[in-house]
Amino acid sequence: MKKTWAAYPYIFWIIIFTIVPMGLLIYFSITVKTPTGTIISMDNFRRFTEPIYLKVLARSLTLAAISTVCCLLLGYPAALFLSSRDLRHKNTMVLLMVLPMWMNFLLRTYAWLTLLERKGLINTLLGKIGIPPLNLLYNDFAVVLGMVYNFLPFMVLPIYSVLSKIDHSLIEAAEDLGADPLRTFLKVRLPLSLPGVMSGITMVFMPAVTTFVISRLLGGGQYTLIGNLIEQQFLTVGDWNFGSAISLMMMLIILIGMGFTSRYEKEQEGGGLW
Amino acid sequence: MKKGFFRILMVVLCISVLAVGCGKKNQVELNVYNWGDYIDESVLQEFEKKYNIKINYDTFTTNEDMYVKVKAGGSHYDILIPSDYMIKRMIDEGMLEKLDMSNIPNYKYIDSKFKNLEYDPNNEYSVPYMWGTVGILYNKKMVSEKPTSWKVLWDKKYAKQILMMDSQRDSIGITLKMLGYSLNSKNPDELEQAKQALIEQKPLVLAYVVDEVKDKMIAGEAALAVVWSGDAVYCIRENPDLDYVIPEEGSNLWFDAIVIPKGTQHKKEAEMFINFLCETDIAYRNADYIGYSSPHTEAVKRLPKEITSSRHAYPQEEDLKKCEVFVDLGSILKEFDRIWTEVKSH
Amino acid sequence: MVKYFLKRGYLFLLYAFLYAPIIVLAFYSFNSSRSRGTWDGFSLKWYIQMFQDRQILTSLYYSLVIGIISSVVATIIGTMAAFGINNMKTLPRTTVMNLTYLPVLNPDIVTGISFMLLFIFIRLKLGFITLLLSHITFNIPYVILSVLPRIKQLDKNMYEAALDLGATPAVAFRKVVLPEIMPGVITGLLLAFTLSLDDFVISFFNTGSGVSTLSITIYSMARRGINPKINALSTLMFVSILTLLVIINLMMSRQKNSKEKESKEVL
Numbered sequence: 001m002k003k004t005w006a007a008y009p010y011i012f013w014i015i016i017f018t019i020v021p022m023g024l025l026i027y028f029s030i031t032v033k034t035p036t037g038t039i040i041s042m043d044n045f046r047r048f049t050e051p052i053y054l055k056v057l058a059r060s061l062t063l064a065a066i067s068t069v070c071c072l073l074l075g076y077p078a079a080l081f082l083s084s085r086d087l088r089h090k091n092t093m094v095l096l097m098v099l100p101m102w103m104n105f106l107l108r109t110y111a112w113l114t115l116l117e118r119k120g121l122i123n124t125l126l127g128k129i130g131i132p133p134l135n136l137l138y139n140d141f142a143v144v145l146g147m148v149y150n151f152l153p154f155m156v157l158p159i160y161s162v163l164s165k166i167d168h169s170l171i172e173a174a175e176d177l178g179a180d181p182l183r184t185f186l187k188v189r190l191p192l193s194l195p196g197v198m199s200g201i202t203m204v205f206m207p208a209v210t211t212f213v214i215s216r217l218l219g220g221g222q223y224t225l226i227g228n229l230i231e232q233q234f235l236t237v238g239d240w241n242f243g244s245a246i247s248l249m250m251m252l253i254i255l256i257g258m259g260f261t262s263r264y265e266k267e268q269e270g271g272g273l274w
Numbered sequence: 275m276k277k278g279f280f281r282i283l284m285v286v287l288c289i290s291v292l293a294v295g296c297g298k299k300n301q302v303e304l305n306v307y308n309w310g311d312y313i314d315e316s317v318l319q320e321f322e323k324k325y326n327i328k329i330n331y332d333t334f335t336t337n338e339d340m341y342v343k344v345k346a347g348g349s350h351y352d353i354l355i356p357s358d359y360m361i362k363r364m365i366d367e368g369m370l371e372k373l374d375m376s377n378i379p380n381y382k383y384i385d386s387k388f389k390n391l392e393y394d395p396n397n398e399y400s401v402p403y404m405w406g407t408v409g410i411l412y413n414k415k416m417v418s419e420k421p422t423s424w425k426v427l428w429d430k431k432y433a434k435q436i437l438m439m440d441s442q443r444d445s446i447g448i449t450l451k452m453l454g455y456s457l458n459s460k461n462p463d464e465l466e467q468a469k470q471a472l473i474e475q476k477p478l479v480l481a482y483v484v485d486e487v488k489d490k491m492i493a494g495e496a497a498l499a500v501v502w503s504g505d506a507v508y509c510i511r512e513n514p515d516l517d518y519v520i521p522e523e524g525s526n527l528w529f530d531a532i533v534i535p536k537g538t539q540h541k542k543e544a545e546m547f548i549n550f551l552c553e554t555d556i557a558y559r560n561a562d563y564i565g566y567s568s569p570h571t572e573a574v575k576r577l578p579k580e581i582t583s584s585r586h587a588y589p590q591e592e593d594l595k596k597c598e599v600f601v602d603l604g605s606i607l608k609e610f611d612r613i614w615t616e617v618k619s620h
Numbered sequence: 621m622v623k624y625f626l627k628r629g630y631l632f633l634l635y636a637f638l639y640a641p642i643i644v645l646a647f648y649s650f651n652s653s654r655s656r657g658t659w660d661g662f663s664l665k666w667y668i669q670m671f672q673d674r675q676i677l678t679s680l681y682y683s684l685v686i687g688i689i690s691s692v693v694a695t696i697i698g699t700m701a702a703f704g705i706n707n708m709k710t711l712p713r714t715t716v717m718n719l720t721y722l723p724v725l726n727p728d729i730v731t732g733i734s735f736m737l738l739f740i741f742i743r744l745k746l747g748f749i750t751l752l753l754s755h756i757t758f759n760i761p762y763v764i765l766s767v768l769p770r771i772k773q774l775d776k777n778m779y780e781a782a783l784d785l786g787a788t789p790a791v792a793f794r795k796v797v798l799p800e801i802m803p804g805v806i807t808g809l810l811l812a813f814t815l816s817l818d819d820f821v822i823s824f825f826n827t828g829s830g831v832s833t834l835s836i837t838i839y840s841m842a843r844r845g846i847n848p849k850i851n852a853l854s855t856l857m858f859v860s861i862l863t864l865l866v867i868i869n870l871m872m873s874r875q876k877n878s879k880e881k882e883s884k885e886v887l
Binding site: 003004005006007008009010011013014016017018019020021022024025028074077078081082084086087093095096097099100102103104105106107108109110111112113114115117119121149152153206207209210212213216217227230231234240243244247248250251254255258 | 627735814817825
Binding site for chain 1: 338339342343345434476479482483493495611614616618620
């Protein structure tokens with residue numbers, strides 16, 4: 001009694017809304033418009049390898065990597081402390097970590113605009129103690145800060161969920177065998193939490209590479225990341241062909257990266273958010 | 275409990291579907307696509323009430339954004355308000371409807387010096403909406419001497435206090451002016467120099483903005499900004515420390531006009547809307563609210579003296595001597611796209 | 621003991637980092653002055669202005685309508701699909717599952733653009749319909765991913781036992797299968813609804829004249845600089861989310877208690 005008809009509407013849906021759009025994206029990326037008509041050409045990809053665009057790609061990857069490292073450095077201890085057994089009100093604390101994610105991420109980004117301005121709260125407070133106003137907004141710092149702020153919970157939660165599932169008897173065994181807390185951490189907790197770390201890294205790095213909103217609002221239009229480049233091609237310049245080629249490149253980078261980390265993720269289930 | 279949950283859900287679903295359905299009585303809807311902050315929005319509601327036509331109002335930030343969106347298809351606008359050179363381009367590409375001026379009697383109020391301009395020589399496609407210049411808005415408290423040249427935007431003294439305009443035609447145009455060329459230059463050498471100048475300027479720029487500029491300048495977040503004249507008038511009204519200047523190298527003189535794109539289903543209603551915007555009272559309210567200069571003779575008469583005598587909003591002949599109107603550059607536009615992409619990516 | 625306080629202190633600082641911006645926004649939303657540097661006294665005028673802003677209200681309405689319809693439709697299609705996928709042979713199943721993962725893994729901006737290309741290609745007018753279709757599409761995979769594990773855990777014998785006892789397949793499905801997978805379905809539904817509300821990038825590329833979601837409105841307002849109306853809006857949204865979570869938590873704990881009581885009574 002193997003009925004599969006129930007999936008037919010979905011398969012139909014996939015064909016229209018996943019396969020056809022991907023086909024169109026590929027079609028646009030391998031064609032160029034000339035006055036005489038549309039011709040097949042690899043020009044779009046060739047253009048992407050020009051130094052200026054490679055620099056944009058490099059900058060996107062670097063900023064995303066910095067943000068991911070910051071999230072890891074800030075988030076790992078937090079996950080560790082949240083999972084420790086002597087923490088009171090643990091559920092509330094975890095809930096408090098998730099709560100900001102429920103707020104619209106544009107509002108979360110917008111909040112920093114108010115804080116970082118030259119006449120914003122931080123500079124006003126600094127002024128009170130005699131520090132001249134700093135340029136906090138519209139630079140790399142602001143973009144990284146925005147990314148870390150937005151994506152931090154994505155790092156903490158997977159690590160927390162893996163850490164809190166660790167069989168406590170393992171840790172007790174290590175302690176009984178005479179390991180000091182540092183050794184227990186290095187030899188037991190850290191290796192066991194690696195799958196969570198990997199999925200945390202993916203969940204922060206991926207959206208950080210592709211964002212165009214954070215860099216637009218907090219970078220003041222001058223820190224072009226690859227997402228901004230794509231947006232520009234589609235909305236301002238109108239060069240769909242080049243835009244599609246960049247999108248396709250970005251998709252490949254992400255999917256290859258995912259393939260790389262998914263090996264770790266498969267070993268543990270439920271490390272992600274869902 | 276679970277059943278109850280589902281029942282509630284179905285009810286909510288039905289209500290929302292019904293609500294969506296109800297919104298679409300047989301009312302005509304006009305899709306209007308205009309610049310951000312470019313109308314007194316109460317005017318829209320008045321039109322809706324008066325003619326029982328619903329208006330869907332959307333805004334764009336630059337001519338290029340608007341063009342790309344309309345050209346792509348997918349959106350169906352009935353009213354657009356682009357600038358001169360873009361109107362020319364759209365006429366040439368056959369994207370605009372010819373207007374039936376007998377449906378727009380209020381067209382008679384438009385000052386004749388704004389009619390039959392180069393972008394629409396026989397005035398078949400457009401009705402002027404506003405006009406103005408591009409210049410430098412500066413904060414007197416932060417800039418010691420009154421700027422006279424575009425070069426002040428390249429002055430290291432004001433590093434990270436300069437707001438450039440995130441609009442390719444305007445930013446490249448003023449750079450060409452600064453270098454002493456025409457802002458309609460097609461010469462690859464001159465364009466290359468402009469690109470280098472913009473790249474050189476980039477470290478000094480605080481941000482590339484369009485709509486934020488008003489908020490930022492009023493709040494005193496930056497010392498200098500490239501703005502359109504009407505935004506300058508608005509900002510000076512809010513913050514008297516600000517002043518506006520058209521640099522001596524000359525600048526861009528522009529005209530925005532109302533047009534109807536091909537493919538509209540509601541040409542008659544769109545013309546009613548254009549006529550409505552040309553009513554004296556409405557044109558006056560718009561000009562007063564947004565601060566731009568109106569081509570409407572009667573509306574200008576009604577505006578307060580301090581505005582109409584202000585050289586920011588209504589510049590004299592001599593201020594405009596060196597100003598140029600943008601012309602459509604045809605195929606060289608691709609080069610502008612490329613320069614701008616490279617400047618922003620640098 | 622010192623260690624305990626260190627841990628608490630660290631967490632406290634981190635929470636301060638997470639919540640300070642939200643609190644500052646909330647604080648400024650009551651500031652009668654527009655400027656950010658000064659406090660001019662308490663005022664509710666930004667809240668009043670917000671409720672009079674037609675753009676904010678219509679976009680809130682569209683956000684909710686699209687969120688509800690898209691999550692319900694996605695839940696129906698997705699749940700059905702999960703059953704079908706579960707019954708498939710290995711090869712088609714892997715293919716379909718890989719295609720399901722694609723929109724989940726793909727960068728939002730690529731998904732958004734590919735939908736836009738499709739809609740323009742088939743000459744569908746960008747607007748409410750396209751927004752709804754794209755939201756349904758990116759919601760379905762999340763429903764499948766939360767329902768599928770539940771279906772895998774189903775005990776086939778239960779369903780067959782019900783049939784043997786004379787139940788029609790429909791009744792057996794409703795009485796035996798549905799209650800088992802319900803938690804997965806509800807999780808999927810809620811997830812889809814939240815994702816739909818929160819989405820900006822995909823909506824941004826697929827909306828047309830007159831239709832805008834809350835995210836799009838916030839973006840276009842934020843691009844115009846600081847606006848105290850947004851402060852008021854964020855404060856309200858934060859408070860409503862907080863209340864909702866508290867209510868859900870209370871309901872869940874009460875349910876747990878009553879269940880425990882029931883099981884005690886049975887014993």
